[in-house]
Amino acid sequence: MSTMENPTNIVWHKSSVEKLDRQRLLQQKGCVIWITGLSGSGKSTVACALSQGLHMRGKLTYILDGDNVRHGLNRDLSFKAEDRAENIRRIAEVAKLFADAGIICIASLISPYRKDRDVCRALFPEGDFIEVFMDVPLHVCENRDPKGLYKLARAGKIKGFTGVDDPYEPPLNCEIVLQQKGRDCVLPCEMAETVISYLEEKGYLQA
Numbered sequence: 350m351s352t353m354e355n356p357t358n359i360v361w362h363k364s365s366v367e368k369l370d371r372q373r374l375l376q377q378k379g380c381v382i383w384i385t386g387l388s389g390s391g392k393s394t395v396a397c398a399l400s401q402g403l404h405m406r407g408k409l410t411y412i413l414d415g416d417n418v419r420h421g422l423n424r425d426l427s428f429k430a431e432d433r434a435e436n437i438r439r440i441a442e443v444a445k446l447f448a449d450a451g452i453i454c455i456a457s458l459i460s461p462y463r464k465d466r467d468v469c470r471a472l473f474p475e476g477d478f479i480e481v482f483m484d485v486p487l488h489v490c491e492n493r494d495p496k497g498l499y500k501l502a503r504a505g506k507i508k509g510f511t512g513v514d515d516p517y518e519p520p521l522n523c524e525i526v527l528q529q530k531g532r533d534c535v536l537p538c539e540m541a542e543t544v545i546s547y548l549e550e551k552g553y554l555q556a
């Protein structure tokens with residue numbers, strides 16, 4: 350029988366250097382900042398601004414961007430609901446390893462289903478999964494359309510495109526909501542500062 354069929358044959362191996370030791374070394378606490386939102390809502394832009402802002406404060410981060418991870422680890426996955434769920438599950442498991450390494454992991458992916466995001470949240474200790482919602486209306490994302498994908502989706506050339514003919518379920522109880530202020534554009538670095546203030550307040554930027 351393979352170990353996959355009998356997982357009880359697998360025993361966790363403890364290391365003498367643990368998460369707390371790594372956190373002390375890095376002077377920060379490992380966690381995941383999970384940025385969810387429509388295509389074009391600014392997830393990748395905020396992820397980069399956040400990584401930059403934290404790097405300048407001497408904090409170690411790593412970005413897991415849905416688009417990028419789909420080039421490698423998740424290249425076998427499509428955009429049907431069960432593949433999106435698997436995409437999200439794998440990224441959450443990788444993020445968990447980064448958080449255990451003491452790193453502030455920034456995951457930016459559409460992750461359209463509430464249930465899938467809640468499954469990810471449950472993988473982490475209380476507080477360590479910080480959900481950030483890019484609350485940007487569909488028409489704004491569609492006007493931006495930097496990759497021309499909305500145009501293709503409206504023309505029926507991409508099927509099952511989030512927001513067009515596939516659902517997006519906004520979070521009900523996330524930690525942070527990022528949005529424009531009325532008609533005023535909020536710069537990505539200002540949005541990143543909101544997240545950094547949250548991390549500071551919650552003690553993630555010290556061991």
Ligand SMILES: Nc1ncnc2c1ncn2[C@@H]1O[C@H](COP(=O)(O)OS(=O)(=O)O)[C@@H](OP(=O)(O)O)[C@H]1O
Nearest residue numbers: 388389415416428433436458459460461509510511
């Ligand atoms: N059908 C469909 N629906 C939504 N998005 C699509 C689709 N096909 C391709 N793309 C491009 O893939 C990027 C989304 O990948 P994710 O891994 O973030 O998606 S998901 O979390 O699994 O839903 C997404 O990137 P972002 O624009 O950065 O969000 C799109 O560029």
Ligand SMILES: Nc1ncnc2c1ncn2[C@@H]1O[C@H](COP(=O)(O)OP(=O)(O)O)[C@@H](O)[C@H]1O
Nearest residue numbers: 387388389390391392393394493495535536537
């Ligand atoms: N805060 C912002 N204000 C105005 N435009 C933005 C902002 N954040 C991102 N953008 C622009 O919106 C487009 C989509 O951003 P991107 O980060 O690629 O979104 P996503 O990763 O959610 O698809 C890009 O052209 C980007 O320059």
